[in-house]
Amino acid sequence: MVHADRKPVLLLVDDQPAIHRLLAVKLRNEELEFLTAFTGEEALELAKEQQPSLILLDLTMPGMSGFEVLKALKENTDTMEIPVIIVSGSTDSRHKVRAFELGAMDYVCKPFDVPELRARIQSAIKLHRLMKMLEQRAQIDGLTGLWNRAYFDKRLEIELNSRRRTNRPLALVICDLDHFKLLNDNYGHPAGDTVLQGFASLLNHELRSSDVACRYGGEEFALILPETTPDEAIRACDRIRLAIDAKSWKNYEGLSATASFGLAHSDDLPVETAEEWIEAADSALYEAKRGGRNQVHAYGHGLAAGGALEIDEPPTEQAA
Amino acid sequence: MSNDPIYSAFAEDEEMAELVEMFVEEMPDRISSLQDAWESSARNDLQNIAHQLKGSSAGYGFAAVGRSAADLEDALKDMERELASVKAEFDALLNLCSRVSA
Numbered sequence: 001m002v003h004a005d006r007k008p009v010l011l012l013v014d015d016q017p018a019i020h021r022l023l024a025v026k027l028r029n030e031e032l033e034f035l036t037a038f039t040g041e042e043a044l045e046l047a048k049e050q051q052p053s054l055i056l057l058d059l060t061m062p063g064m065s066g067f068e069v070l071k072a073l074k075e076n077t078d079t080m081e082i083p084v085i086i087v088s089g090s091t092d093s094r095h096k097v098r099a100f101e102l103g104a105m106d107y108v109c110k111p112f113d114v115p116e117l118r119a120r121i122q123s124a125i126k127l128h129r130l131m132k133m134l135e136q137r138a139q140i141d142g143l144t145g146l147w148n149r150a151y152f153d154k155r156l157e158i159e160l161n162s163r164r165r166t167n168r169p170l171a172l173v174i175c176d177l178d179h180f181k182l183l184n185d186n187y188g189h190p191a192g193d194t195v196l197q198g199f200a201s202l203l204n205h206e207l208r209s210s211d212v213a214c215r216y217g218g219e220e221f222a223l224i225l226p227e228t229t230p231d232e233a234i235r236a237c238d239r240i241r242l243a244i245d246a247k248s249w250k251n252y253e254g255l256s257a258t259a260s261f262g263l264a265h266s267d268d269l270p271v272e273t274a275e276e277w278i279e280a281a282d283s284a285l286y287e288a289k290r291g292g293r294n295q296v297h298a299y300g301h302g303l304a305a306g307g308a309l310e311i312d313e314p315p316t317e318q319a320a
Numbered sequence: 321m322s323n324d325p326i327y328s329a330f331a332e333d334e335e336m337a338e339l340v341e342m343f344v345e346e347m348p349d350r351i352s353s354l355q356d357a358w359e360s361s362a363r364n365d366l367q368n369i370a371h372q373l374k375g376s377s378a379g380y381g382f383a384a385v386g387r388s389a390a391d392l393e394d395a396l397k398d399m400e401r402e403l404a405s406v407k408a409e410f411d412a413l414l415n416l417c418s419r420v421s422a
């Protein structure tokens with residue numbers, strides 16, 4: 001789910017406690033939260049874990065130098081997007097050039113002028129926020145407000161990578177609105193859009209904030225459910241299934257919508273690639289469609305929940 | 321060289337008072353590291369301490385200390401110069417540091 005803005009976090013990296021104390025007082029009226037590091041090593045760890053909005057980085061420090069820290073920050077995909085302002089006693093233009101070449105956003109000389117530093121901090125944070133917003137917009141589906149396919153592909157890779165390291169349980173669900181083409185034909189496309197949006201808001205309502213709901217394309221949705229047992233995943237799908245089935249659509253009398261769900265769970269899936277995961281969830285979805293729609297199928301287990309009475313589909317036909 | 325105390329330009333600034341006091345309290349430590357570095361001819365250490373004082377002193381309202389520290393740092397960066405030849409810059413900084421008061 002898309003997160004709201006939190007108070008920007010500033011990571012201050014300097015070997016001198018006197019600088020930390022001074023900035024803590026001089027910046028205390030800014031809308032900022034502070035993290036402090038006295039060594040480069042500490043800074044890298046904090047940056048990775050806490051994802052600050054901005055880093056103020058000293059150059060001359062015992063141990064890792066500011067340049068080494070900057071290089072490491074920019075080489076790590078977890079921290080490369082975090083803007084860095086170098087705050088250094090060096091006025092040497094070669095140092096400034098090197099800092100910008102390594103990816104610093106700005107360079108401020110010590111002793112710093114406090115109002116100027118404040119302004120540069122605010123400007124860096126504003127720019128970072130705009131960049132984040134644009135990046136996020138490019139990953140959001142315009143109609144439903146859910147994550148889009150591009151984000152799903154990226155996120156699934158991330159979750160599979162983290163699963164390789166931690167072996168934590170993971171569930172992938174692909175679900176599809178039943179007879180969506182028929183619904184569009186009978187009620188018009190605005191009705192179809194309303195159902196897509198209504199389904200999206202049900203997903204947001206029924207899923208946890210750690211779950212990832214995406215519009216996979218057309219009337220198809222993909223849900224990534226980290227740290228979820230097979231039972232929990234089935235129950236979540238069935239809650240959504242019942243909710244969409246029970247939902248009434250004002251302005252569209254007689255309209256009802258149902259959805260089918262295909263679930264792949266790490267317990268049943270000794271495979272590693274995203275393609276194989278998607279294939280498994282897709283084949284379970286296919287079974288749910290073939291079994292009569294409005295039901296949940298789990299890969300390797302068959303029918304898991306639901307199961308309508310209707311048997312309206314010859315099994316040879318392409319289910320949709 | 322004078323021995324008159326030097327007060328922070330922010331002495332009247334309420335939010336700074338406690339900070340300045342701490343900065344002044346730490347001065348004897350900085351002075352002894354400066355002296356240690358000088359006596360053991362530890363040029364790098366000397367340059368680092370000067371660099372730190374340059375960066376922090378003005379922020380605490382001791383701009384003169386900062387400028388003097390910058391002079392010493394610059395002198396030490398000039399590798400043409402023997403350590404003995406920066407004695408004047410070193411003494412000037414030590415003098416200012418010892419006069420810093422809250």
Ligand SMILES: [Mg+2]
Nearest residue numbers: 015058060061
């Ligand atoms: Mg430093």
